[in-house]
Amino acid sequence: MKPVNIGIVGLGTVGSGTFNVLNRNAEDITRRAGRAIQVTHVGARRDNPAADTSGVTVSRDVTEVISDPAVDIVVELIGGVTLAKELVLGSIAAGKHVVTANKALIAEHGNEIFAAAQAKGVNVAFEAAVAGGIPIIKAIREGLSANQIQWVAGIINGTGNFILTEMKEKGRAFDDALAEAQALGYAEADPTFDVEGIDAAHKLTILASVAFGIPLQFEKAYTEGISKITAEDVRYADELGYSIKHLGITRKTSAGVELRVHPTLIHNSRLLANVNGVMNAVMAMSDAVGPTLYYGPGAGAEPTASSVVADIVDVARALTTDPDNRVPHLAFHADTLSDTPILPIDQITTAYYLRLKAKDTPGVMAKIATILSDSGINIESLLQKEVEVDHGQVPIIMITREVKESRMNDALKKLEAEDDVVGSVMRIRLEQLDG
């Protein structure tokens, strides 16, 4: 079969990684794909010493890759959403297949992009957009195609997981662990995108769509970061048998789809609680298979390139497929996507970890328990740190049973209005993730 010609746009970390993997493993990739897959054109505003492009056409004007008639598949690795969107839509208009690692682009503009691709009969593949080197899109979209998926929960930001792992293993404060992540190159100088959960929300938005067959709805994702988690929360959680992880969770209920990124207590006996450092993992619960979990590196040049190249091989195979009989972009055929609503965060149901400071007076615990009980909230377990009395205040840590968040919000208002409760109540959601 004739070789497939690849045009790579963007020669940064992932671009050079993709270039190098395609070259280094050309023989094995050809044995698998049944045809050579060769990079014939690179669009990059500057050279990258990590990739030796000698012998390959290099254009400083990246749009030349798209207009190159010899290029079969355009690999968009330029990042951002503005130029990247133009390039992807331009490639589709030119009848070229696209592979991208761009989670923001897919989460925010994927509906438009996939519609354009379908109209043109081309594929847009995006395995590398979620959880780096883990083949999670393939697993959910194809591996679980027999199932009604019930929920997907994942550690899908390595920076945040590194920080929380450092906090747990070394008792460090958030700022201190963040500084370490920055020193090691895991976190950007401005870490907002990672630690406030925006990056994870992009990925979760994509996971929700392929799991449930709903359009991409990034703007409806609830996003809460980890920057307010304290070393004492991490320690108290551990005393109760839990780890705090920054999870993306999407769950289909009879009322709608939950779509939320936030710090989450997970029992230490769960595999997800034991995914440490920069590693990612995604767990899916489905009606036929039950729980499955997928683990691996969520970022980095070659892990991400691994997914980009897997997509390239898939697209190369799809070149001879009836376009109507391919794996649909969002797992379900476009005309069957569901309008199931995304639930506002106050409509989700979950358990909670609560930490508050109370005056060390008789009956204070009874008052607190009564407020919760009057709101229909049951306490599952309790830590009262009498030994930590400080200025007449004692920390109280509770884990509640599951309750609707709006009800919890009401109870928190009442608790914070109570004279014997000092300051605000720390509230972290807790998930069982049974299985």
Add this chain to the structure above:
Amino acid sequence: MKPVNIGIVGLGTVGSGTFNVLNRNAEDITRRAGRAIQVTHVGARRDNPAADTSGVTVSRDVTEVISDPAVDIVVELIGGVTLAKELVLGSIAAGKHVVTANKALIAEHGNEIFAAAQAKGVNVAFEAAVAGGIPIIKAIREGLSANQIQWVAGIINGTGNFILTEMKEKGRAFDDALAEAQALGYAEADPTFDVEGIDAAHKLTILASVAFGIPLQFEKAYTEGISKITAEDVRYADELGYSIKHLGITRKTSAGVELRVHPTLIHNSRLLANVNGVMNAVMAMSDAVGPTLYYGPGAGAEPTASSVVADIVDVARALTTDPDNRVPHLAFHADTLSDTPILPIDQITTAYYLRLKAKDTPGVMAKIATILSDSGINIESLLQKEVEVDHGQVPIIMITREVKESRMNDALKKLEAEDDVVGSVMRIRLEQLDG
């Protein structure tokens, strides 16, 4: 697109599970596949109350499914290798695609079956043959297609993992844990197939072929069971920070391919060491992505059906693909399979756990250390249980550095010939599984 007609041969546990999943989730499966997938013919020697086949043609002579011209895909769930092989080859000869969950059939006769399928231009899909509901064949064959895979290690027999988990968590003896597994229906009355590693070797044989692009060579797999593991081995391993798991390991080295199933110590900090009960998990180490791990239920009606149905959807999509441009059966195109030799077990290199009883005499440890040292074997850590002196004998437990197994065998002979060493030495391999 017109519906795809499925013929199911065998209506036992997996057959009825497949029938039920296809019916229950018909709507979601159709939304994904873009066409209805309907069971039109069942071949079963008897009814199964777990599956309501009213409205479907049921043949007592299962060969009638194959000769039914309306059937597009034959799903072989009859088990065994004799009739199953006839049915699969017969289906291929009739130009029908095949989906099977039969690990023994693929591991022992897959080369012949795939050659026949390729000659006819049909697909034989076998995701359910390895690790039940985990989409591991898809992950390795497609998700990791960019990579040179270095090794694959897995807990791929749920019965054995249940027994070892019981032994660890409850301090039970092997026989006791096996009886529990039998009482719960996890183990057969004759448990040989599971506990002696034959089932795992079938699965590992398949994993090795899709990882490394080599023909199926079940007859060359090294197989060692878990029935000789004692409660004290489990306890000593735990004291040293390890769990004992029944692993299938295949590794590509410069000398050849290791293909081995045996009890294995794994450090407790590894995710694989924390895969408990009947759950399965497979870890792959690859040059681009690094470590990835896949976890889920390895058996059961609906978990296995999940993989069978995923294969059906894949095959339904492949109906309109150029046969030369499909995912190859063994991941690499048949004419590029490699003749890399399978290494005999004495040529593998690994670390070891050793347990022996020595006479409680001065200098005995020095003698043992000298024998090992003279064989070029370094001791990594040591437990000498002085408190457990029994009839003047003391247990000595060691973990060695990596060494070639032939060298270890020589050292064990010398140790066992030593007057101060009582009886034989217990030897369990230990793997780092870095990542």
